[in-house]
Amino acid sequence: MKKQLLLTSLSAVLAFGLAACGNSNTAENSKEPSNSGAGSASGEKTKISYWTGDRHDAEFVKEKVADFNATNTDGIEVELVVKGDDFDTALDLSFQTADSPDVIRVKENTIGTFYKKEYLAPIDEYLSDDMKAKFPEMVNLNTFDGKRYSLPNYGTTMRLVYNKDLFAKAGITKPPTTLQELVDTAKKLTAAGKADGAYGFAQNFKSPASALGRSARVIAEMSGFGGFGYDFKTARYDFSGFKPIIEAFKQIKDDGSMLPGVESLDIDPLRAQFAEGKIGMYLSFSSEPGVYSTQFPAKIDWAAAPAPTIDGNAKGASGFLGGQWLALSAKSKHKDAAWKFMEYMYSDQMLTAYQENGYGISMVPSISASAKIPEVKGIEGFLPNQYDGVWPVYPAVAPEGMKSDDAFFKYMLNGGDLDATIADLNKRYNAALDDAMKNDGLKAEPDPGFNPAALAGKFAK
Structure with missing residues (x-):
């Protein structure tokens, strides 16, 4: 009951909602293949593709896509394409050819970029007045320049995931709360588990952006620093807050406490190793x-805890991510059909099943108020707490040369002068910021009163 009240409280706090998908304002079906929502009179299928980078829910979505293909009466057939950490690159390449998808999975750190690249089509014309009222605009999260491009499904919290069995074997009674404790704990876990091939810590460095985006980012945000290196007080990039975090990660690797082979490790192989008890x-x-409920059934006892901070003091908020899910491709030749599929995916039945099966914590008030707390091992550790909060959207830029995640990973592998690396990142990112403000109309204004600690706690009961 308390857990149900927690999500009900969450729904009251969230200022946006998602309704059951009702009647849309799609055009009437036609026999024209260019933008039709149905197959031809001869029974030919209208084929569309949905691209996603999500793999945690791949089996669930695959099943629902199959149901849609089998039951829709509009002659629509959806091809599900699940990409890996190369999703953004693959999408870029697809838009240079005739093979771009019709429906795109967008996230809070990609939707703005995809919008600027003109990959997305607005969906306002498909929304009835009721739907427009039920889906409030979220500036820079699903709405740009007064037009909507996506709608929310679930919110994502970030946590430290740990192997309780290995902790017990190492005599460790609680998860780390500081960077030093993280380093020390990884060392103890490795000592306790190495004979069985287990190591204290791991990251999926096949993609440094993915690895640090789920680790360094949340530690920085909890410690009061922007998770992408942007300082909202000064409206400038400053990566200095990442110095102790990257140093700690390097120390873990230098200590031999990190799973060997992380340089080529993708997130699913990491999860598979954790499920087998090989990662602390x-x-x-x-x-x-x-x-760990369906894709890689865990053979260990595990739990989740708040991410550690630099010094044990929470001076910011752990980013509560969300506000978008599916988007319509600007290059789709079958927008009406694509929207019918999106309507299906955004139905109450679908969103309720999504939460109750443990794939995400709903950010839709009507769903969180009625859906059951999923009976999935470990979900309680991810429910919104006093540390979670929504950060403002930072102005993403494309600097010349190496990106921050790659530069930090290079330092972790090879060492060098981290201060010089950070100074170089600051110089190049701010040069890109100035250029984008001057030539592309990007807006970035200082907020001297910005207080990252004030972001936290608004989602907890």
Whole structure:
């Protein structure tokens, strides 16, 4: 009951909602193949594709896509394409050819970029007045320049995921709360588990952006620093807050406390190793309970805890991510059909099943008020707490040269002068910021009163 009240409280706090998908304002079906919502009179299917980078819910979505293909009466057939950590690159390449998808999975750190690249089509024309009222605009999260491009499904929290069995074997009674404790704990876990091939810590560094985006980011945000290196007080990039975090990660690797081979490790192989008991700790999103329930059934006892901070003091908020899910491709030749599929995916039945199966914590008030708390191992550790909060959207830029995640990973592998690396990142990112403000109309204004600690606690009961 308390857990149900928690999500009901969450729904009251969230200022946006998602309704059951009702009647849309789609065009009437036609026999024209260019933008039709149905197949031809001869029974030919209208084929569309949905691209996603999510793998934690892949089996669930695959099943629902199959149901849609079998039951829709509009002659629509959806091809599900699940990409890996190369999703953004693959999408870029697809838009240079004739093979771009019709429906795109967008996230809080990609939707703005995809919008600027003109990959997305607004969906306002498909929304009835009721739907427009039930889906409030979320500026820079699903709405840009007064037009809506996506709607929310679930919110994502970030946590430290840890192997309780290995902790017990190492005589450790609680998860780390500081960077030093993280380093020390990883060392103790490795000593206790190495004979069985277990190591204290791991990250999926096949993609440094993915690895640090689920680890360094949340530690920085909890410690009061922007998770992407942007300082909202000064409206400038400043990566200095990442110095102790990257140093700690490097120390874990230098100590031999990190799983060997992380340089080429993708997130699913990492999860598979954790499920087998070969990893003591890692940081990730609230998709993990669903992963260990269905995709990689865990053979260990595990739990989730708040991410550590630099010094044990929470001076910011752990980013509560969400506000978008599916988007319509600007290049789709079958927008009406694509929207019918999106309507289906945004139905109450679908969103309720999504939460109750443990794939995400609903950010839709009507769903969180009625859906059951999923009976999925570990979900309780991911429910919104006093540390979670929504950060403002930072102005993403494309600097010349190496990106921050790659530069930090290079330092972790090879060492060098981290201060010089950070100074170089600050210089290049701010140069890109100035250029985007001057030539692309990007807006970035200082907020001297910005208080990251004030972001936290608004989602907890």
